[in-house]
Amino acid sequence: MNKLVKLMALSLIMYFNTSAKDYIIMSPNKKNMIKISVDKKISWSVFRNNQSLIANSPMSMSLGNGQKLGASPEVLKTEMKKIDRIITAIVPVRNKYIPEVYNEIIMMMKGNYSLEFRAYNDGVAYRFVTAFGKQFIDIKDEEVTFNFSNDCQVYLPKEDNPELQSHYEAEFQPLNLKDISSKTYGYLPLYISSPTGVKMVVTESDLEDYPNLFLFGTGNNILKGKFPKVILKSKIKDNSDRNEEVVEKADYHAKTMGNRTFPWRAIVIGSSDKELLESELVYKLAKPNVLKETAWIKPGKVAWDWWNDNNIYGVNFKSGINTDTYKYYIDFASDYGLEYIILDEGWSRTTTDLMEPNPQLDLQELVRYATRKKVGVILWALWKPLDQNMEGILDQYVKWGIKGVKVDFMARADQYMVNFYKRVAEATARHKLLLDLHGAYKPVGLNRQYPNVVNYEGVKGMEQNKWEASVTPVHNTTLPFTRMVAGPMDFTPGAMLNSNKDEFHINFHSPMSRGTRAHQAAMYVVYDSPLQMLCDNPSNYRAEPIYTRYISRFPTVWDKTIALEGKIGEYVVVARKKGKSWYLGGMTDWTARTFQVPLDFLDKGKYKIEILKDGINVDKHAADYRITVSNVNSGEVLSLDMAAGGGYTAILTLAN
Structure with a gap:
């Protein structure tokens, strides 16, 4: 059967089994099903093996000009796609070859917008697409609703910041949906287990020029989305170099181009917990790699200084943030085949001056020494000073021979911060630098588009x-x-x-x-973790060479x-x-x-x-x-x- 016949057959299956205002799409393995209902609103329902997981859940988008996408909807035409191909991962976090197999329906709506729904074997997703031309539009609100068919168990990373800003380092607490009040919210990804044992993880992908989604409870089976507003003015708190407070914010959460795709609202689905370990739905939904040259991107293991407080011993020099200490790290990394060392907070003269090394450090001598030992050097940087002089700072790092940047303390999830992630990913890629995002929100597929983004924190980790x-x-x-x-997550293991x-x-x-x-x-x-830490003291590792040699043999990509x-x-x-x-x-x-x-x-x-x-x-x-x-x-x-x-x-x- 050729591709055209397959497409026609799929289309016939969809229409012969639905009413005039309902559209159905199934995953290739027939386990996951989406039903889209078009009435006074557009809503979707999700099923697993004919069992209802998500009951009618409306979706809409309110614009600054008063237009509401999804209100009184009229479908102009639909297009069906059946995709079966292989993604070759540049940095294979779980698998080098990733099957990309899904069925899709694109619904073109009156009002210059469309909705896209995809059914994968490991989950489902939808997104809005607008075609308003090149002018900017304000997004006042997006209605994101998950109306679960039953009272499910949820592992909630609970937050309490009224501005919806987060370090994404909360503990995942098991609760029932009905016990989450309208004043309680958490960030994504959100694990949900149905009473019949179906496992779901709600998240998002292809997050570009748009804020992160947070989910609030309602005291029943429904979770509702909210977004941080655009920050018009903020200030650094007194006696701080990194803690911001919002002074003024807009009444919209995004100002963006009229022609664009919006983030995917995604649900990973499995019949058991272990099936979640194999899903790469976020990666599959993300934009493909945009870098023409990628051979320079080298994942690997890292000797890390901050967790162990440079507390090395058995040496004839005073340990601390100084040249001798970091040469010790370099020697350790070289002896055990680790690809990198990190100079974390304290390497620079101040945390806001990222181009002037600490006077106790001869940085150029360290890089020369590390290069001779075939060890790369990665530098830590606060995000805001980097944002203010990105080109100048990265140019200097390249001149020094630095291999990567660990950017830290973003702790925001608004539109500006999402755009910062992309800017720094693009800029570091252009300078052939690895990027490790700390104090960061969860991965949303940027590491597929820019594979030099080798890791994210966004986790309550070992530190x-x-x-x-x-x-x-x-x-x-x-x-x-x-x-x-x-x-991927930079949990930083390796405690001795x-x-x-x-x-x-x-x-x-x-x-x-x-x-x-x-x-x-x-x-x-x-x-x-493509950039995987050995977090402990090199002196402790050297004291147990058999163990250290063993863990140093593990790859970081698979x-x-x-x-x-x-x-x-x-x-x-x-x-x-x-x-x-x-x-x-x-x-x-x-x-x-x-x-x-x-x-x-x-x-x-x-x-x-x-x-x-x-x-x-x-x-x-x-x-x-x-x-x-x-x-x-x-x-x-x-x-x-x-x-x-x-x-x-x-x-x-x-x-x-």
């Missing part, structure tokens, strides 16, 4: 162990099913001081993790990802492939667990398997681990056991 105790194994096994569904459940204590200068050493090691397989086990807040087990080798990673909450894992995903042959698992005395000493080496064959069953708060990793290489 918070320096001042609180909430980053637990429960939290760590929640993140893969919530925040990580949107894209580890604690069991009741042993943790706060120490800013020598911080520790909650959970076992093997739990930390597993993050290098489980967590998506050819293939397979979810093996998963339940939010309890456990996660994944397999990853890079080249001819496979890697296993498992993490558990405070409950010890054992899984029987069939190795049927392996290519045929005998493999050498190097396992790092919790040690026999890990209940007394959380850093206790054991490494074993043996052989296995494809198809064998591997017993994967983890202690309370524990983890498991394995490196499988084809045996000679």
Whole structure:
């Protein structure tokens, strides 16, 4: 059957099974279905295996000129598409080759706008498209509603800022929909579990020249969207270099071009939690790569200074933000095959002068030394000073030989900040610099359009162990099913001081993790992170060279990802492939667990398997681990056991 016949057949299926004002589109595997109803309003409903997930949920967009898209709608014509192709990822976060398979309906409406709906095997999405010419339009409001068919469980990253600004570092708290009041809201991505066990993650993609979406409760099964308004005037708070307050804001949330596509409102859908681990819906919905040259983009592992407070020891110099200390980091990175070091806050003379190094640092000598050792240097930068002199600062970094920039403390989600992300992504790409976005909102696909955007924070990560105790194994096994569904996250694993459940204590200068050493090691397989940190003190790593050599072997990008086990807040087990080798990673909450894992995903042959698992005395000493080496064959069953708060990793290489 040729493509034209297939398209006609699909169109016939749609119309013969719908009424005059209803349109139906199904995913290629027939599991996910969207019904679009056109009456006094436009609304959509979402089904999984004929089970209602989202009941009629209206959508509209109110413009500054009084026009309301979606009110009294009239469909002029529709167009159906059936897409089946492969995306080759420039920076493969989960998979190098990503199947892009979906059915789409485009509805051209009276009033110079249209709506696009897509049904994928792993989710659904819609967006507005306008055709008002080249003039600017004000978006006063966009009606985004999710009317869930039942009272579902939600993992809410709760916020309370009245301006809808956020560091995106909240804890995901399990609640029922009906318990979320109209004054309570959270940011995306938002995990939802239906009473029948269908798993959903609500998020957005292709966010350009438009603010982030936040969802408010209603005290029932409905979540409603709101957006931060355009900031007309803001000021830095007294005695701060980064904390802003809004002085004046507009009555609209975007002023934008009349001809454009708007962000995708997306729902990742799976029959189980583990299916969420394989979805790349946000990436698929994003704009394709725009960079002509990408060979210079090199993901990798990073020796990081800030978390361990430069607290190195056993050396003959005073540790701190100085040349000798960072040469020590460079030597460590070189000895263990790490591609980069970061000079975090403190490397510059002041946090607002990003072109003048700290007088204790000979930056050019450090870059020369690092280059000789084949280690790249990445610099930290506050976003606002960078925004004020982006070209000048980036030009200087290139002259110094810097390889990337970690931009920090945006903590905003409005239209201006979204545009800043794109400007800095484009500018760093033009200067052939990697970009790591911290103090950032969640990934929305910018890393596909600009693959030099190698990581995002936007997560309650390891750094918070320096001042609180909430980053637990429960939290760590929640993140893969919530925040990580949107894209890569700079959680910064690698703690060498580890604690069991009741042993943790706060120490800013020598911080520790909650959970076992093997739990930390597993993050290098489980967590998506093309620019992956080794957060701890190089002196601690050097004291345990066998362990450090082991974790330094993990890739940061992958050819293939397979979810093996998963339940939010309890456990996660994944397999990853890079080249001819496979890697296993498992993490558990405070409950010890054992899984029987069939190795049927392996290519045929005998493999050498190097396992790092919790040690026999890990209940007394959380850093206790054991490494074993043996052989296995494809198809064998591997017993994967983890202690309370524990983890498991394995490196499988084809045996000679």
